[in-house]
Amino acid sequence: MxxxxxxxxxxxxxxxxxxxxxxxxxxxxxxxxxxxxxxxxNLRMSQPFILVDVNHIEGFSGVTRVPGGTRIAPxxxxxxxxxxxxxxxxVPALVSALGHVGHHQxxxxxxxxxxxxxxxxxxxxxxxxxxxxAAIDVASVRGTRTVPAREFYLGPYMTVLEPDxxxxxxxxxxWGEGHVVLFNELAQxxxxxxxxxxxxTLALDGGKITRAGLAWMAMGPTPVAMTEAEAVLAGQTLDGxxxxxxxxxxxxxxAPFDDQHASAEYxxxxxxxxxxxxxxxxxxxxxxx
Amino acid sequence: xxxxxxxxxxxGARLAATTEARTSLGDFLRLKGGCTGVHLxxxxxxxxxCTVIVDGAAVRSCxxxxxxxxxxxxxxxxxxxxADGSLHPVQQAMRENHGLQCGFCxxxxxxTFAALVDRNERPDEAELVNAMSGHxxxxxxYQGIRKAAKALAEGTVGQSQQTGSAA
Ligand code: FES
Ligand code: FES
Numbered sequence: 001m002x003x004x005x006x007x008x009x010x011x012x013x014x015x016x017x018x019x020x021x022x023x024x025x026x027x028x029x030x031x032x033x034x035x036x037x038x039x040x041x042n043l044r045m046s047q048p049f050i051l052v053d054v055n056h057i058e059g060f061s062g063v064t065r066v067p068g069g070t071r072i073a074p075x076x077x078x079x080x081x082x083x084x085x086x087x088x089x090x091v092p093a094l095v096s097a098l099g100h101v102g103h104h105q106x107x108x109x110x111x112x113x114x115x116x117x118x119x120x121x122x123x124x125x126x127x128x129x130x131x132x133x134a135a136i137d138v139a140s141v142r143g144t145r146t147v148p149a150r151e152f153y154l155g156p157y158m159t160v161l162e163p164d165x166x167x168x169x170x171x172x173x174x175w176g177e178g179h180v181v182l183f184n185e186l187a188q189x190x191x192x193x194x195x196x197x198x199x200x201t202l203a204l205d206g207g208k209i210t211r212a213g214l215a216w217m218a219m220g221p222t223p224v225a226m227t228e229a230e231a232v233l234a235g236q237t238l239d240g241x242x243x244x245x246x247x248x249x250x251x252x253x254x255a256p257f258d259d260q261h262a263s264a265e266y267x268x269x270x271x272x273x274x275x276x277x278x279x280x281x282x283x284x285x286x287x288x289x
Numbered sequence: 290x291x292x293x294x295x296x297x298x299x300x301g302a303r304l305a306a307t308t309e310a311r312t313s314l315g316d317f318l319r320l321k322g323g324c325t326g327v328h329l330x331x332x333x334x335x336x337x338x339c340t341v342i343v344d345g346a347a348v349r350s351c352x353x354x355x356x357x358x359x360x361x362x363x364x365x366x367x368x369x370x371x372a373d374g375s376l377h378p379v380q381q382a383m384r385e386n387h388g389l390q391c392g393f394c395x396x397x398x399x400x401t402f403a404a405l406v407d408r409n410e411r412p413d414e415a416e417l418v419n420a421m422s423g424h425x426x427x428x429x430x431y432q433g434i435r436k437a438a439k440a441l442a443e444g445t446v447g448q449s450q451q452t453g454s455a456a
Contacts, residue, residue: 008310039333103423
C-alpha cells in the first residue's frame with residue numbers, strides 16, 4: 001500500500017505553516033510524528049494534496065513549566081516525554097499513560113501533539129488530556145484560541161479544529177502535591193489500542209480528595225470524561241469511597257462500540273472491573289503510606 | 290506530484306537522490322540505496338519488519354517519509370557488521386540463540402536491539418523485551434529472540450557457541 005501522491009512542505013514558523021493550511025482550503029494535512037497519519041495515508045483513508053510537516057517549526061519541541069501548569073510543545077516525541085523529569089514530577093498520569101502508547105519504535109517518532117490532535121478514541125493521549133483538563137492552544141491565519149480538551153473532541157478522528165488550524169501546544173494544569181495517579185488499560189497485545197481503559201488523577205489534601213479528573217478510552221466515539229464520578233469523589237476521604245457505586249457512575253456516560261476485537265458489553269464489563277481493581281489497589285497503597 | 294531532493298547518510302555513505310514526497314523512507318532505502326535488508330511487511334506500522342535506526346533511534350521506515358529523513362543518519366541491518374565482516378553483538382546474539390527462522394522479521398528486530406545496545410552497552414533485559422513487542426515474527430520464533438535479548442543484557446554474547454545456556 002502506497003499513499004496517493006501529495007506535495008510536501010516543512011515550514012519553519014507557525015505563521016508559514018498557517019499560511020499553507022489557509023491557502024490549501026482544506027486540502028492540507030499536518031504531519032508531525034506520522035505514526036497515526038502514515039498508516040491512514042498508506043491505506044489511502046486520508047488523501048491530502050499537501051502535507052505540512054511541523055517537525056521543523058521553531059519551539060515545537062520541548063516541555064516547559066508555565067504558571068499553574070506544564071506545557072508540552074506539539075512535536076515533542078513521545079519517547080522524550082516518557083523520560084522527561086518535569087513531566088514525571090508534574091504530570092505523572094501522562095507519563096503512566098505514555099508507556100502504553102504504541103511501541104518503543106513508534107514512540108521514537110510519535111508526538112504528543114499529533115496524538116492529541118488526531119483524536120483516536122482508543123488512544124491514551126486524548127483521554128489523558130480530557131482527564132487532566134488540559135488546554136489546547138490553536139493557531140491559524142485568523143488568530144489564536146485555546147480550547148479545553150473537554151470541548152475538543154467531537155467523534156472518532158473528529159475535533160473542533162478547523163482545516164486551517166494548527167495545534168501549537170498543550171498545557172496540563174497542576175494537580176498539587178501528593179495526588180494519586182490512576183491508570184489501567186486492557187489491550188490484546190502491549191502497544192495495541194486499548195479495548196478499554198482509563199486514566200486520571202485525584203488531587204488530595206490531608207487524605208481528602210479535593211478534585212478528581214478521570215476519563216475513559218475506547219468507551220465511546222471520543223474520550224469520555226467521568227463527570228458524575230468526579231463530582232462524587234470531590235470532598236470525599238480516600239477510605240470513604242464506595243467503589244462499586246462509583247464504578248456504576250463512572251460507566252454512565254460511556255457509549256462503547258462493538259468491533260472485531262470486543263463487544264460493547266465486554267468493554268463495559270471489563271472496564272468496570274478494571275476501574276474497581278485499579279481504584280482498590282491505589283487506595284490500598286495510600287492506606288499503607 | 291512533487292519531486293524532492295533528499296540527502297542523507299546511510300550506513301556511513303552519503304545517499305542523495307530525488308524522490309516523490311509520498312515515498313516512504315523504507316522504499317527509498319530499498320530503491321535508491323539498494324538496502325534490500327529493509328523488509329516492508331505490512332506498510333502500516335504493525336509488524337516492525339521495516340525498522341531501521343534513524344539518528345540513533347529505532348523507527349519504522351514505513352511510517353516515515355524519505356523527505357522527512359533529509360540530513361539524517363540512517364543505519365540498516367546492512368550497516369551493523371564491522372567492515373571486516375565480524376558481526377555486531379546483536380547479530381552474534383541472534384545467531385547463537387537461534388533468533389531467526391525465515392529471517393523476514395530479523396532485520397527489524399536486529400535494528401531495534403542494536404539501537405538500544407549502541408546507546409547503552411548493557412541494556413536492561415526488560416527494556417529489550419519491551420521493545421520486542423514492536424515486532425511480529427510470523428515464524429513465531431519469539432523464544433529465540435528472547436534468549437538473544439537475555440544474552441545481550443547479561444553480556445554473555447560470544448562466550449559460548451552452545452545455545453540454551455543455563456537460565
Ligand atoms: S512494514 Fe513497517 S511496520 Fe510493517
Ligand atoms: S523469523 Fe520468520 S518472521 Fe521472524
